[in-house]
Amino acid sequence: MVSTLLILAVASSALALAWSLLRSGHPEIRNGQDWEEKKHEIDVQIFRALLDRDEEHHLRSSLSRNQFEAFQRRRIRLVLRMLRLVEENAGMLMRLGQLARMKGDPALTQKADELVATAIQFRLNLLLARLCLCLKWLFPSWTVFLPAFEVRYQHLLDSLASVQQRGWQALN
Amino acid sequence: MLRRKLVRIFPIFFSYTVVVLSREIALLFLKYPGNLYALVYWCGEALAVLLGLGVIFETLRHLLPPYPSLRLVLKSVWILGVIAAVTALLMLVLTNGGTGTDRVFEFIILAERSARFLQACLLIVVIALMSRLGLTWHHYLVGIVAGFGIYSALALAALEFRAHLHFVSDATLVLLNSAAYNLAAIIWAFYFLRSWRRTPVEHLPKTNLAEWDEAVTDYVDQWYRRY
Secondary structure (H helix, E strand, C coil): CHHHHHHHHHHHHHHHHHHHHHHCCCCCCCCHHHHHHHCCCCCHHHHHHHCCHHHHHHHHHHCCHHHHHHHHHHHHHHHHHHHHHHHHHHHHHHHHHHHHHCCCCHHHHHHHHHHHHHHHHHHHHHHHHHHHHHHHHHCCCCCCCCCCHHHHHHHHHHHHHHHHHHHHHHHC | CCCCCCCCCCHHHHHHHHHHHHHHHHHHCCCCCCHHHHHHHHHHHHHHHHHHHHHHHHHHHHHCCCCHHHHHHHHHHHHHHHHHHHHHHHHHHHCCCCCCCCHHHHHHHHHHHHHHHHHHHHHHHHHHHHHHCCCCCCHHHHHHHHHHHHHHHHHHHHHHHHHCCCCCCHHHHHHHHHHHHHHHHHHHHHHHHCCCCCCCCCCCCCCCHHHHHHHHHHHHHHHHHHC
8 A cells, every 4th residue: 555655656746747748838048148137146145145144143142032933034035035046047058058068169068167167056055045945934943953964975075076086186 | 850960869769769660661561460569569669669769868968058957857866767667667677557458568567667757757847947948949859749749748658558557458558659659750750840940159158158147156155154
């Protein structure tokens, strides 16, 4: 019975996801002009200010608990909205990168690959950041700890890569 | 695919379609029921399932650029794939399916169900990745993955209804399987026949995406440092 439920759940999830993939729509980007028209201008410094720990401590000490929680939730909602818009920007840039690769110019292709990789990396980090923000929205006063295994693992991979690189340099 | 020179880009998917098509054509000329018919059918089915799994990894290879920072994603897919494979194997071992008249046939159906389960799990991960990371501009990949997703899901459900629950007959299973494959073939045909012609872009705009990535990473790291 458990296996039946598991199989039917997997089958219906796969079906629903495949269907949503077929129906997914996004703004059409054909050239740089489209990007200029459709991009969202958002200042990263505002994002940093909204999530600044010192600012949070200051608000916590100067407001009542209820006021602080309400204010913090508003800030987090704003941050989430900003992230959604930047995510759209990243999506448009990825499509532009793909169009740039079609040119066949090696230098442009390299730049496009880097842009796409940054966009993917950004979207990956967004998954984790959104999770943190949602927790923060649920418990604004609570200092939540998250086991950020991905970050640790990433740091480990980066160190391994640098050690390997140094090893190669030493050999050469 | 040949006309658009996509064979070299998607060799496993091309092999898959050739194998399935060749098997169906060969079966038309063979006597049913017969040993040769069964041999061609089941060998073709096993090969198709293996190639179907290969297509998923081929899709992943095209989906993510070869950057070290993205190795984590590929590793996660491998880990999830191994978990799904172990679950599939456990289902095969633990399910008591030998109640029918032909035990070998029942076992084959259950083995296929396990393979389809693994395929569906991997497709869920790939589709979720494509949607979450916004990789839907790979039009051919969207077509391949969506077609496979729908086919695997329907085939898996049909196999469960036949192999474990015994809700449907063998004839219905064959019909359902064919209908699911035809639906997938329509999706593939639509995506491969449609013209996706685009004008190349001459230069890329200056962006602050790296700065945004850094800001988001710094925010996540705040949590990491406090852990």
